[in-house]
Amino acid sequence: MTEKEIQTIDEIEPGRLLPETDALRSAGWRLVQVLCISSPGGSELSYSFGRGLAMKSLRFRALPDDEVPSITSIYPAAFLYENEIRDLFGLRIERIGADWLGKVYDVASGPTGGGGPFSKVTITGPRSEGGTI
C-alpha cells in the first residue's frame, strides 16, 4: 500500500459532516485527530479517522460566523479536540459533549468574543460567545 493510498483527504460540504462521520464510525474507523487551519476568510477543518494503518480525512471550510456541529454525539472523545479548536481559533462549535466553555487554555476570547490566539479571521464587528452546551 502506498502512502497516498494510506492517507486520503475528501472534501465535503459542511452539512455532510455528521452523516459522513456516522458512516465512518459504522465502518469501524476511529477518530485520530481534528485539525484547524485559519485564514482571513475563514477556517478549514480536517477530521482524520484511522483504521489499521490507513488514515482518511474529511475536510470542509467554515466561514467566520458559521456554527460547526460537534461530533461528540458520534465520537465522545472528540471533546478535547473541539474544545481546543474553539479556544485557540475562536471557532463556534455547537453542542460539545463535555463543554469546557472556553476554559481549556483560558485565552479564547477578548471582551467582544473575537477569535482565539491562533485565529487569522478578520473580525468586522462584535461576536457573541461561541459554543453552547
Added chain:
Amino acid sequence: MSSGHEAREANAPSVIPFGPQHPVLPEPLHFDLLLQDEKVVGAVPQIGYIHRGLELLVEKRDYADYVHVAERICGICSFMHGMGYCEAVEGLLGVAVPDRARFLRTFWCELERAHSHLMWMGLAADAFGFESLFMATWRARELIIDVAEETAGGRVIFGSAIVGGVSKDPSDETLMRCMEALKPARDDIKKLSRVMLQDATVRHRLEGVGVISKEKAYELGAVGPMLRASGYDFDIRRRGYAAYGEVGFETALETAGDCMARAAIRIKEIEQSFSIMEQVVAKMPAGPVSLPIKGMPPVGECFARLEQPRGEVIYYVKSNGSRNLERFRVRTPTFANVPAMVEAMRGASLADVPTIILTIDPCISCTER
C-alpha cells in the same frame, strides 16, 4: 429542608480537585474527580497551564531551522519530535533520505524509547513508594543517556535530526562499542523488570486497577501502550518508516487492560528496543547521512505518523511556497489518551488515581506544545 432533599444532597458526588500540583505529577495536569464515598464516578480533565504556542512559531521561523523548535516540544521524545517534523517536510519536498540516515534515525528512536520507558518505570516506582526500584531504574537509564551523548552529542536534546537526513554520523565502531556499553544496563533491566512484574507489593497496587476494555480503548482513540495493554494490535512502526521495514520485531501485547498490563507492555518494549538497535547496528549501511536541501518547499501539505514511547504521534505541515510554513500541527499521544485515561479512572478508588494517571505515562509538555 425536606428529608428527601437531604437524602439527594447526601448522595450527590463530592468533587475532589486533583492537581495541577501533585507529588506524582512532574507537570501540571488537573482533574475534578467526582466521588461517591471513595469511588471515582467521573473525572473532568483540565489542561492548558503551560501551553507554549510552538505550532504558531512555525510561521516565524525558516522551515529548516524549525527542527530545533520541534525537538524542544518535549525533553523525553525530543529526537522523535524533530524527526517527525523532518519526515513531514521531506514528504512535502518529495525527498527520500539516505539509507544510513534512515538506520541512524531508527537507532536514536529506539534509544529514546528505552530511556523513556525506564524513566516511566522509575517514576511509577517512586509513586508507589518503591524508592530503591526508582533509583536502580534511573541508574540503568543513565547508561542509555551516555550512549545518546556519545552518538548524537546531546543527552536530552539529541540535536541530530535535520531535514534531509541526520547531522551526526557516529562510526560503525562507535555504534558497536555503544551496544557493548549497553549490555550491563540490559542485564540490570531484566532483573529490575522481574521486580516490577512479580513483587507482591507492586502487583497489589497495579493488578486489576484502572481497567479499560479493548473496545473502549479503541473507540476512545487510545494509542501506544495504553491501547496495546488492552489487547489491540496497533503499532504505527508497522508502516515501515525509517528502517522499521527492515528490522524484525513483534508488537508487544497484553490483554488485561489494567495498570499491570500497561507496565508489562513498556517492559517488553524496552527489551524490544535493544533488539531493534542491535539489528540496526548489524545492518548499518555505509554512505552519506544527509541530502543537500535547497530552495523553498513547494505549495502543499503532508501528514507524518510515528510511534513514540507513549503511542502514535501525527505531524502535519502545510506550505504556501515560502520559507515559512503556513501550519504545523502535532497530535501528541497524551492528547489522544486523555479520554481513555478518564474512562480508566471510572470505578477506581481515590487512592488508585495517581497510579492510573502514571500508567498512562502522560507527557504534558508534549500536550501543551
